[in-house]
Amino acid sequence: xxxxxxxxxxxxxxxxxxxxxxxxxxxxxxxxxxxxxxxxxxxxxxxxxxxxxxxxxxxxxxxxxxxxxxxxxxxxxxxxxxxxxxxxxxxxxxxxxxxxxxxxxxxxxxxxxxxxxxxxxxxxxxxxxxxxxxxxxxxxxxxxxxxxxxxxxxxxxxxxxxxxxxxxxxxxxxxxxxxxxxxxxxxxxxxxxxxxxxxxxxxxxxxxxxxxxxxxxxxxxxxxxxxxxxxxxxxxxxxxxxxxxxxxxxxxxxxxxxxxxxxxxxxxxxxxxxxxxxxxxxxxxxxxxxxxxxxxxxxxxxxxxxxxxxxxxxxxxxxxxxxxxxxxx
Numbered sequence: 001x002x003x004x005x006x007x008x009x010x011x012x013x014x015x016x017x018x019x020x021x022x023x024x025x026x027x028x029x030x031x032x033x034x035x036x037x038x039x040x041x042x043x044x045x046x047x048x049x050x051x052x053x054x055x056x057x058x059x060x061x062x063x064x065x066x067x068x069x070x071x072x073x074x075x076x077x078x079x080x081x082x083x084x085x086x087x088x089x090x091x092x093x094x095x096x097x098x099x100x101x102x103x104x105x106x107x108x109x110x111x112x113x114x115x116x117x118x119x120x121x122x123x124x125x126x127x128x129x130x131x132x133x134x135x136x137x138x139x140x141x142x143x144x145x146x147x148x149x150x151x152x153x154x155x156x157x158x159x160x161x162x163x164x165x166x167x168x169x170x171x172x173x174x175x176x177x178x179x180x181x182x183x184x185x186x187x188x189x190x191x192x193x194x195x196x197x198x199x200x201x202x203x204x205x206x207x208x209x210x211x212x213x214x215x216x217x218x219x220x221x222x223x224x225x226x227x228x229x230x231x232x233x234x235x236x237x238x239x240x241x242x243x244x245x246x247x248x249x250x251x252x253x254x255x256x257x258x259x260x261x262x263x264x265x266x267x268x269x270x271x272x273x274x275x276x277x278x279x280x281x282x283x284x285x286x287x288x289x290x291x292x293x294x295x296x297x298x299x300x301x302x303x304x305x306x307x308x309x310x311x312x313x314x315x316x317x318x319x320x321x322x323x324x325x326x327x328x329x
Contacts, residue, residue: 007321011233018253019236022260029265034079035287040254040296043285045072045098046265049278055111058185062192065101065281069193070202072283073097084289091289096197096204099297100284102262105178105211105241106164107280108185114159114177120151121160121175129160156180158310162213162239182211182242183306190244190303206303208250208284212259213239233317238263240311247306248323249298252316258284 021041028036029044036042047068055061076097080089109115121129126143135143140157148154155177164176179185186209197204214237238259243250266279286292292299307315 007317008233010321011317014253015235015256018257019260022257022264025257025261026264034076035083040100040286040291041257041261041284042287043076043097043283044261044265045076045283045285046279047072047281047283049280052278053107053280055107056113058111058189058192061107061111062189062196065103065189065193066196066200066202068281069096069098069101069197069204069283070200073202088289091292093203095289095292095299096202098207098283098285099205099292099299099302100208100210100258101193102210102212102258102266102282102284103186103189104266104280105162105182105213106176108179108182108211109164109176112179114153114155114179115171115174116151116153116177117174120153121147123147123150132157132160153177154180156310158241162241178213178241180310181308182310183244184308186211186242186244187303187305194303205299206301208245208297208302209243210240210255210258210262211242212263213241214263233313235313240313240316243306243311244304245298245302245306246304247316247319249301249304252320258282 025036025041025044029046034043036044049068053061053064055064073096080092080097084092118129123143123146126139126146127135132140132143144156159178159180162178190207190209193209194204194206235256238256240252240255240259243255261284262282266282267277286296291297
């Protein structure tokens with residue numbers, strides 16, 4: 001058995017474990033338990049907004065998140081006092097009730113104005129956008145360079161592959177593109193959200209932010225031009241798009257679990273319009289405030305840049321295999 005096969009087997013086993021933990025957290029949430037998951041996903045809150053949101057920039061989006069963060073914390077304040085000691089409540093007050101947040105890449109796309117007509121993506125002398133994944137790498141690189149010059153659209157191949165063509169009322173005939181370089185942008189959003197929460201009188205550390213798509217991970221592999229199937233480790237149920245916090249400070253397996261929970265609980269834009277309730281993001285907290293003290297998360301580091309660009313699953317699993325999986329061999 002070669003190293004790639006061992007990596008796949010171990011990854012599959014550990015990710016199945018994360019799927020079970022995600023289902024446990026979702027099950028607890030749906031029966032009304034405030035603390036029902038395990039470790040970092042014990043507290044799950046899905047704010048329901050009465051109106052859809054279309055922020056014009058990341059400052060406006062951070063302000064909306066901060067309002068929701070403070071509202072959800074307020075709802076939990078009395079329950080915390082009933083369930084925890086004064087010392088534990090004080091730790092929550094020091095660090096904030098939630099350490100993490102999931103946000104849809106499509107909302108980020110709307111925030112960046114990446115709602116385009118198909119004709120906006122067609123450039124003379126280049127393949128149709130649908131055909132780009134099969135085009136030579138130099139053609140793809142030239143296409144996106146020219147797209148930025150001619151149309152002012154700064155995205156990448158992943159953005160096109162994961163584009164949402166099922167758009168809600170008001171965006172008829174348009175596509176919502178996934179932004180590119182999401183690790184960098186989520187790091188910026190974390191800092192803006194932290195500042196907004198503090199300005200509004202709330203308590204929080206810089207927040208961990210993860211963004212995932214419900215598309216098949218096979219499509220992500222396509223966007224990354226994975227040719228060696230031995231290195232292809234799937235993420236059933238979601239496509240990882242972007243994340244903050246270094247690989248050392250928050251394991252990719254945790255990111256995967258939080259992404260699964262969000263995909264199971266939050267609604268896409270069309271479904272939200274049908275329900276009349278909008279769930280654009282999901283907050284996460286821990287079962288015990290001592291998680292801030294014992295290393296479950298690294299306070300102050302959750303909003304740090306993971307690495308430039310988008311989530312790179314090969315980079316993530318190479319790191320896991322080197323630092324975590326080998327301990328199990």
